[in-house]
Amino acid sequence: LNRRLAEFGTTIFAEMSALALSTGAINLGQGFPDTDGPEEIKEAAVRALRDGRGNQYPPGPGVPELRTAVAAHQLRRYGLSYDPGTEVLVTAGATEAIAASLLALVEPGDEVIALEPYYDSYAACIAMAGGRRVPVTLRAHEDEDRFRLDLDELRDAVTDRTRLLLINTPHNPTGTVLTREELAAIAELAVERDLLVVTDEVYEHLVFDGAEHVPLATFPGMRERTVTISSSGKTFSFTGWKVGWVTAAPELVTAVRSAKQYLTYVSAGPFQYAIAEALSLPESYFTAFRADMLVKRNLLAAGLTEAGFRVFRPSGTYFITTDIRPLGESDGFAFCRALPERAGVVAIPNAVFYDHREEGAPFVRFAFCKRTGVLEEAAKRLSAAL
Numbered sequence: 001l002n003r004r005l006a007e008f009g010t011t012i013f014a015e016m017s018a019l020a021l022s023t024g025a026i027n028l029g030q031g032f033p034d035t036d037g038p039e040e041i042k043e044a045a046v047r048a049l050r051d052g053r054g055n056q057y058p059p060g061p062g063v064p065e066l067r068t069a070v071a072a073h074q075l076r077r078y079g080l081s082y083d084p085g086t087e088v089l090v091t092a093g094a095t096e097a098i099a100a101s102l103l104a105l106v107e108p109g110d111e112v113i114a115l116e117p118y119y120d121s122y123a124a125c126i127a128m129a130g131g132r133r134v135p136v137t138l139r140a141h142e143d144e145d146r147f148r149l150d151l152d153e154l155r156d157a158v159t160d161r162t163r164l165l166l167i168n169t170p171h172n173p174t175g176t177v178l179t180r181e182e183l184a185a186i187a188e189l190a191v192e193r194d195l196l197v198v199t200d201e202v203y204e205h206l207v208f209d210g211a212e213h214v215p216l217a218t219f220p221g222m223r224e225r226t227v228t229i230s231s232s233g234k235t236f237s238f239t240g241w242k243v244g245w246v247t248a249a250p251e252l253v254t255a256v257r258s259a260k261q262y263l264t265y266v267s268a269g270p271f272q273y274a275i276a277e278a279l280s281l282p283e284s285y286f287t288a289f290r291a292d293m294l295v296k297r298n299l300l301a302a303g304l305t306e307a308g309f310r311v312f313r314p315s316g317t318y319f320i321t322t323d324i325r326p327l328g329e330s331d332g333f334a335f336c337r338a339l340p341e342r343a344g345v346v347a348i349p350n351a352v353f354y355d356h357r358e359e360g361a362p363f364v365r366f367a368f369c370k371r372t373g374v375l376e377e378a379a380k381r382l383s384a385a386l
């Protein structure tokens with residue numbers, strides 16, 4: 001492994017999912033649902049496959065049906081108008097969109113500011129692009145149940161070498177949904193310092209308690225400097241299909257596409273047709289999906305509280321970050337490595353998402369995108385064991 005990647009090794013998700021398999025523990029680590037998305041969307045994929053749509057290399061930017069559906073979704077939900085011909089790019093999941101964006105836009109030595117804790121592929125992709133990551137830490141203060149962005153810290157992190165801001169809202173792993181005010185401040189900073197913004201909005205449909213997802217591209221001066229990333233994996237519960245997309249101004253899409261060409265060339269064809277149909281599902285699908293996840297969030301949050309964790313109630317995503325210190329623990333790594341044997345449950349130590357490992361040490365993440373019976377059993381086991 002070369003020096004750029006030496007620090008990354010095996011992802012925590014692979015490590016913890018393997019531990020779940022070998023111990024038979026309930027896997028609340030890696031974020032994937034244990035129930036597939038809508039039958040009719042599966043049928044759409046089968047139909048595409050059978051009808052010979054997408055079985056050979058689809059068009060480089062993605063099949064027109066999906067690009068049109070993505071553009072329609074951005075317009076319908078957010079009033080953002082993108083030309084499906086030049087401003088939408090289909091990728092192999094959001095993961096490839098992140099990689100291609102950073103490889104295309106970052107020069108070696110450029111600084112990339114990311115919100116810490118950050119989704120693990122950000123660090124690896126910044127490194128592959130030869131960039132330097134500059135973390136800005138989200139913190140929950142004593143009396144708060146939300147991890148918050150310190151806007152002064154963000155402002156201070158910008159230097160003459162800063163090339164782009166890598167933002168994620170709703171935020172994995174903390175569940176924070178950046179507010180309109182926070183986003184406006186990020187946008188102002190980007191415009192003032194002439195920065196590009198790559199924004200990972202894969203959990204855009206998973207917001208609770210009246211929180212609102214506002215795309216950064218909707219703020220003044222942002223449309224032309226923002227690469228917006230989303231994915232069907234989270235919204236439609238098909239994480240294995242790996243259909244994601246980018247929306248941005250033509251020059252940015254062209255740049256990202258240049259990198260994508262040499263990563264995967266194109267993404268799997270038949271699934272693109274099916275996701276085009278998924279994006280056109282009636283609003284009732286999205287409402288029901290959110291309502292179902294809210295029930296699961298409340299169930300797991302109550303269970304974790306009962307078991308003795310301090311729970312940060314997420315306004316978005318399907319993750320709950322907890323603090324293990326009330327349990328008399330302080331090392332999330334050790335806690336998560338022991339938890340399968342001790343309680344029959346797998347979780348993720350948030351420290352892996354930090355450069356400042358000590359900041360993340362006492363935090364542990366649980367995924368609640370699981371059947372309610374599974375969440376109940378996990379909560380019971382944790383209460384009994386801890």
Ligand code: PMP
Pocket residue numbers: 031092093094095096119168172200202230231232233239242243244
């Ligand atoms: N970004 C974030 C914040 C995520 O949580 C995930 C899923 N783990 C991804 C990107 C990757 O999405 P995909 O599976 O579409 O590649």
Ligand code: GLN
Pocket residue numbers: 011013014029030031032172
């Ligand atoms: N995004 C999911 C998570 O955060 C899974 C990611 C992965 O397995 N790479 O758990």
